[in-house]
Amino acid sequence: MSDLSMIEAVLLTIITASTPLLLAAIGELVVERSGVLNLGVEGMMIVGAVMGFAATQATGSPYIGIVAAMISGVAMSLLFGFLTLNLMANQVATGLALTILGLGLSGMVGEAFIGQPGISLKPIAIPVLSGIPFIGPLLFNQDVLVYASYGLVIAVYFVLFRSRTGLIIRAVGDNHGSAHSLGYSVIQVRYLAVMFGGACSGLAGAYLSLIYTPQWVEGMTAGRGWIALALVVFASWRPARVLIGAYLFGAVSILQFHAQAAGIGLPTQLMSALPYLATIIVLIMISRNKTLAKVNTPACLGKPFVPDR
């Protein structure tokens, strides 16, 4: 294998490892920007994974699987929304409960699919662009979910920071009292944000069970939802930084495997910890400006909204 194609192969696996994190994190970013802390990402993700797999097996079409994964993610998030936004349940506790529920529920639904090989989603080459040497096969010969992740990052950036809608979402997240008195429906905005987060988590789950490892096994998210959650915080709620964080995490976790295979004799425990360390350090470095960090943090994050009257 030539050096160039080796680098290309490595970068390709990095994209695969990073995409589920990016998908889940970009959704949670919007949720948190609206002032809601949903710790149930892992639970929504795994339900997305099993429903995506189930629908694909039933219909033979991974695309229907993707839609099913999104719908189930949204359904889970609606449950969260109802409990926290309508019944004012504690968001942290509800999020944790959502994760536990998701893990249990997915195990139950998935029972029938254990040991079945899945149908893998094939990449789609974008004409012309995929012909560009090196970059083409890397960025423009991917599956639809990778494209979706690029699109989502760009869209979330523009909507949040360059549109009126984004202004409303951020207002609700920063000061729900003021947003309410200006006439915005805090609950409605938050519901939409939470649903968006659910759909993204569902997509991330579908990515795992349809592309990353086309199969269903219990607990296959293996903590990726939690990593996505952490990425959002360390990226100080900025879409571009979430992108950097997700790819950095993916890159270091793949590169440490290559280092091991090449026979670099570092302790494997240290190698496994590297992605976490590197990502946290880099993101802290980027966001070390205290004033900006304060501005970026949604001031009403995790606070329940009770309208005065």
Add this chain to the structure above:
Amino acid sequence: MRTIFKLAATAAVALGLSAGASIAADPLKVGFIYVGPVSDHGWSYQHDQGRQAIEKHFGDKVETTYIESVPEGADAERAIERLARSGHELIFTTSFGYMNPTLKVARKFPKVKFEHATGYKQAKNVSSYGARFYEGRYVLGQIAAKVSKSGTAGYIGSFPIPEVVRGINSFMLGAQSVNPDFKIKTIWVNSWYDPGREADAAKALIDQGVDIMVQHTDSPAPLQVAEERGIMGFGQASDMIKFAPKAQATAIIDDWSAYYIARVQAVMDGNWKGQDTWGGLDVDMVHMAPFTNIPQDVAEEAAKTLAAIKSGELKPFTGPITKQDGSEFLKAGVSAEDGALLSMNFYVKGIDDQLPE
């Protein structure tokens, strides 16, 4: 509130009644503790197959219970005690980390019999049992060396513990019996079970030029990657041919059924006693999936090796064997004792990687 109390009281009575009824019918109650979910399609799944085999074999003479996903440690003790307290006469604890909790509970319940998997401590009412998976890995090594064009296999390890290190060494000895210059690249994923990481590790190994995939982790993900990239590989714990119809050459399968049935029978016959069992291919505790996707002569050769190990004629760890650092492990013609195998913490010569401490 009163209603709730009433309900609780009724439930308690109902439970009491059902317990009474079960004593009257007198089936032998057998309990199981699993470290993972029964649907992991690997380690715990295979133990549960053993439990189902007991039910099938003994019918209504037994009643089985299992508790899944029990973390190793303090929780394990509670779970084991719960089974012991609720009238289970024979309890299988199926992970290494349950060893001390099992012994502790066993002291409290001298009449209950315990079976602990993969441990090394026994007591009057505690047996230990394990399987010689390494025997199968010797056969894998031989097949690998015959079909590999690059002469390099990729090996995905979970944790650098004796069980896994022994497997790598056995695989290497099998490979060296065919090609003395055979190479292994190892990646430790520090997990028994994370399909995503296992797949990433497999891709990294293939990108570095290996053309055989071996794993000591529990998900079919690495084999699936092997299938996708068009190289050969081996299934782990259960037959994974469905995930890799073109890539799986064979698989090492754990089979606890015969042992579990025998132990239940022993309790029924009243001749159960605390002992240590380390069974291999000879007693079918380990067996191998059909040889597929490999040339006829390679399959025949592998079948011969398999038969030789089964009959005891061939022992994978037989000297001369030199350790990686050049010191002698076994003199020519000498076979390793179980103690040396169980505590193995070094690589044999020919493996270039460093064994993590």
